[in-house]
Amino acid sequence: MKNRTYYTIVYITVLLCFSSTDIIAQNSDTFEELKGKIVDADSNTPLTFTDIVITNSYISTVTNNDGEFLLKIPTTLLKETVSISHLGYEKRELKVSEIKLNAKIKLTPALTALNTINITTRTKNARDVIIETLKKKSSLYNNKNTVMTAFYRETIKKRRKNASLSEAVVKIHKQPYNNIKNDHIELIKARKNTDYSKLDTLALKLQGGPFSNLYTDIIKYPEFIFTSNDIPMYAFSFDNTTVINGRDIFVINFRQNENISTPLYYGKLYIDAETLALTNAVYSLNISNRALSSNMFVRKKPKKVDVYPTQATYRVNYRTTNGKWHYAYSNIALTFKVNWKGKLFNSVYTLNSEMAVTDWEIHNTKLAKTRTTLIRPTTILSDKTSGFSDPEFWGSYNIIEPEKSIESAIRKIQKQLKRT
Known part of the structure; x- marks a missing residue:
């Protein structure tokens, strides 16, 4: 069985150096x-x-x-x-x-007349809708070589305190949806700060960086959640319909069958009622089995430490442009409990990563010609403090506006840099 959480592997290790990556300057435009x-x-x-x-x-x-x-x-x-x-x-x-x-x-909330869509005239059950949706990636989703500009943010908290903050602008060399080739990611600009005093003697590292979020694209990478072998392991059911951009949306609940012991996912899929395109998905991993779910996430840890997840939630949004759907945004939230053997108290760490596509263009040539700036799915973003002291660091690049806790963390980093 394929490693379902390949895109959310975590290192729980004694303090080590992070791998290095290059930072490239950006041309400034009037905006x-x-x-x-x-x-x-x-x-x-x-x-x-x-x-x-x-x-x-x-x-x-x-x-x-x-x-x-x-x-x-x-x-x-x-x-x-x-x-x-x-x-x-x-x-x-x-x-x-x-x-x-x-x-x-x-x-204004959209008013929709529930149950007005006659589902039985289209398909027999919710499972059929999912199967049909996964078959439509060649006809409903972008099938041209595309270079997407995206903003990526990764935060690590020990309980409620920010311990690590990473941000990056990347270029996603997005392969056509009807192509089995994997996407590539090119690092354009990045910054990172880690306060190891808040991590005590442990450092949590999220392997994959932007790839973690890119692999939540269920349509491009169904092998991480809905293979033909996996689908029979799930129970699917229709929820009340909703609306997006004036269009009726099927809401389909799914969860693993009770006789399945392997940790699988549960959540909601939002599917356009007319075209059967996946528009959004919100789901979580069943982490009730601590041992199995820990093995899915933790790649490396000290022998005297027990680590297990207490939360693993995912979200992916799609957007339509020129009549074709494409990946637009994803969010991953992971919470881990860390127990040192022989110690009375434990630590709780939360890792959150999100990536939003902020611009893109069609390329008629092959993608990712320059491999010197490409990052790998095994990459861990490097420690970089440059940029936090510069309010114009991102220039004309669009970013996800930081929430209050992140703004506060950035202000503290700026003060620390001024003192040093």
Whole structure:
């Protein structure tokens, strides 16, 4: 059986040096910044993972956990419209000038008449829908060579305190969805800071970096969750339908059958009712079996330490451009409990990584010609403190706006760098 969590391997080790990677400078362009916050029109609750896209371009970002976004727009696009969409809400389109005047944008929940979609006329059961969805990657998803610019962030916390913060701009050399070749990732710009005093004598390292999030693309990499051999091990059922961008969406629940002991996944799949394209997925790993789930994640650890996951959740969002779907955003949250044998107290570590596609372009030539800047799926992002003291470090690159706890951590890093 293929290693299902190949893209979330963790090293729990005594302090070691991180592998090194190159940093490349970026050309600066003239741009303006748009900042705002997306909230529920009724409750004023921040809306996380909302898609923000500039029309007539491939420039985009997503909101953070506080519902906030920062979008850098070339001055040539300032007359364009900003499209704002969120699962279960009415889509909004606003002029750039409107966002400048009102940075707090409210989305109205979409009203859908439940059970109005006659599922039985399309298929017999939820499992059939999943099988049909996985077969449609050649017809519904982008099948051209694409270079995607993406922003990646990785945080490690010991309990509630930030212990490590990594950020990077990468180029994803995305292979066509009807191609069995794996994608490549090129590192463009990166920074990292680790406070080892908060990690005590242990260092947690997430192998794979941006690859961890890229492999959550279920349509491109179904082998990590839904192979033809795996599907019979799951129970699928229909939930109430929802809406995205005015389109009805099937919501399908799935979880492993009770007689299966191997740790599998459970969660929800959001599938376009008309085309059967996967639009979103939110799922978790069943970690009830500590020994088996630990073996799936932990590649290396000291002999006197017991490590097991207490949470492993994943999210992937897709976006449609020119009638074709493609990977847009993913988030991984892992929590581990670390017990030293013979010691009374344990430690809890949380690893969170997210990656958002912020721009992309079609390439008619073969991808990833220059291999000197490519990173490998086994790469661990290097320790780099440069950039945290420079507020203009990212230039015109779009990033995921940092949430409050990350902003606080960056401010502390900047103060430490000034003192040194």
